[in-house]
Amino acid sequence: MDTHRLHSSGLLLVVLAVAVAVTTEAKLVPNFYSKTCPSAERIIADVVSQKQLSQPTTAAGVLRVFFHDCFVSGCDASVLVAPSAFARSERDAAQSQSLPGDAFEAVTRAKTALELECPGVVSCADVLAIAARDLVTMTGGPFYPLRLGRKDALASSPAAPDAELPLANSTVPRLIAMFAAKGFTDQDLVALSGAHTLGFAHCSEFADRIFRRTKGGGGAAPHDPTMNPAYAKGLQDACKNYLRDPTVAVFNDIMTPGKFDNMYFVNLQRGLGLLSTDQELWTDPRTRPLVQRYAANQTAFFADFARAIVKLSVQGVKTGRDGEVRRRCDMFNGNPVPRG
Ligand code: HEM
Numbered sequence: 001m002d003t004h005r006l007h008s009s010g011l012l013l014v015v016l017a018v019a020v021a022v023t024t025e026a027k028l029v030p031n032f033y034s035k036t037c038p039s040a041e042r043i044i045a046d047v048v049s050q051k052q053l054s055q056p057t058t059a060a061g062v063l064r065v066f067f068h069d070c071f072v073s074g075c076d077a078s079v080l081v082a083p084s085a086f087a088r089s090e091r092d093a094a095q096s097q098s099l100p101g102d103a104f105e106a107v108t109r110a111k112t113a114l115e116l117e118c119p120g121v122v123s124c125a126d127v128l129a130i131a132a133r134d135l136v137t138m139t140g141g142p143f144y145p146l147r148l149g150r151k152d153a154l155a156s157s158p159a160a161p162d163a164e165l166p167l168a169n170s171t172v173p174r175l176i177a178m179f180a181a182k183g184f185t186d187q188d189l190v191a192l193s194g195a196h197t198l199g200f201a202h203c204s205e206f207a208d209r210i211f212r213r214t215k216g217g218g219g220a221a222p223h224d225p226t227m228n229p230a231y232a233k234g235l236q237d238a239c240k241n242y243l244r245d246p247t248v249a250v251f252n253d254i255m256t257p258g259k260f261d262n263m264y265f266v267n268l269q270r271g272l273g274l275l276s277t278d279q280e281l282w283t284d285p286r287t288r289p290l291v292q293r294y295a296a297n298q299t300a301f302f303a304d305f306a307r308a309i310v311k312l313s314v315q316g317v318k319t320g321r322d323g324e325v326r327r328r329c330d331m332f333n334g335n336p337v338p339r340g
């Protein structure tokens with residue numbers, strides 16, 4: 001018996017297993033549904049564009065939900081799972097509270113249409129990725145091809161979002177570190193932040209920038225000094241009742257709020273950034289040249305945004321037995337049927 005040969009073929013198996021493990025991401029392919037659901041991408045595009053026309057805040061909402069999905073435990077639709085009588089989910093986290101209902105509804109509608117056409121085939125994670133891409137393109141941003149075949153998560157942790165997502169008052173060094181930990185460069189961080197060319201933020205997210213107590217009566221502006229004074233005044237006015245009415249929200253990009261363009265970066269140069277994390281990209285010497293570049297050249301922004309969001313779209317994806325194709329995006333397949 002040649003034990004040496006046995007030993008080396010065992011080793012070969014181990015090597016093969018490792019090779020399979022590290023290449024699971026490569027199982028995503030552009031034409032994943034070409035045989036099993038050839039009209040999947042068209043169905044999703046139709047549903048979300050109708051939703052966007054009737055509810056123009058949909059694009060921003062879906063794009064943000066996609067970011068939260070991918071940044072927290074990978075692009076696996078874990079963000080879509082609703083809390084149930086049996087278990088809490090990512091939706092219970094503080095950081096998930098402002099995710100807009102329209103975004104979830106857009107995904108639900110697309111999934112419902114897909115289940116009629118090809119039941120049990122298209123994952124919720126892929127629906128969300130395609131919907132976000134289509135809505136970026138629809139609002140004027142770049143088109144980027146996506147590889148498909150993501151499986152849906154088998155878990156959704158209520159603690160994960162607050163642990164993994166940046167806050168609106170995070171410093172740039174902190175943002176850089178959080179993004180780098182997931183493989184994103186400073187350039188990716190700045191390009192992806194350009195998503196704030198769309199949508200809203202609630203007053204509580206930037207209230208400390210506009211309602212500042214001046215210490216010692218030194219005559220300092222009662223707002224973040226990096227903020228354009230007229231803009232600060234306008235925000236103080238819009239948010240004056242925000243504690244009583246926490247639903248008040250203002251546009252992230254005051255100049256062209258519904259258009260996916262590079263105005264977000266132009267705004268930062270003028271002190272018109274809404275969140276501290278936005279404005280600080282202009283203050284910090286590491287990110288400032290990128291803001292300058294994207295403000296001057298929308299083509300460069302679109303190219304870098306597309307590259308960065310494609311990278312985001314394969315973060316921690318699950319394939320094979322690591323996941324399932326959910327029948328309903330808000331519920332694991334194994335869940336007991338809810339009563340009532
Ligand atoms: C760099 C770190 C980031 C921080 C600290 C951050 C934080 C925030 C906050 C606080 C809001 C306001 C939420 C509200 O009050 O309703 C918001 C909105 C938004 N974020 Fe981010 N974000 C970041 C990166 C991103 C990325 C990478 C994307 C997508 C690629 C994104 C997409 C959006 C969108 C589209 C909105 C508007 C949502 C709506 O109108 O419903 N954000 N973000």
Ligand SMILES: *[C@@H]1O[C@H](CO)[C@@H](O)[C@H](O)[C@H]1NC(C)=O
Pocket residue numbers: 167169170
């Ligand atoms: C940042 O914001 C969070 C929640 O919005 C708050 O709990 C925290 O105290 C803030 N941190 C700083 C340094 O202001």
Ligand SMILES: *[C@@H]1O[C@H](CO)[C@@H](O)[C@H](O)[C@H]1NC(C)=O
Pocket residue numbers: 297299300303
């Ligand atoms: C804008 O950026 C694109 C892409 O990087 C580049 O090809 C083009 O030359 C730039 N345009 C200007 C005016 O700098």
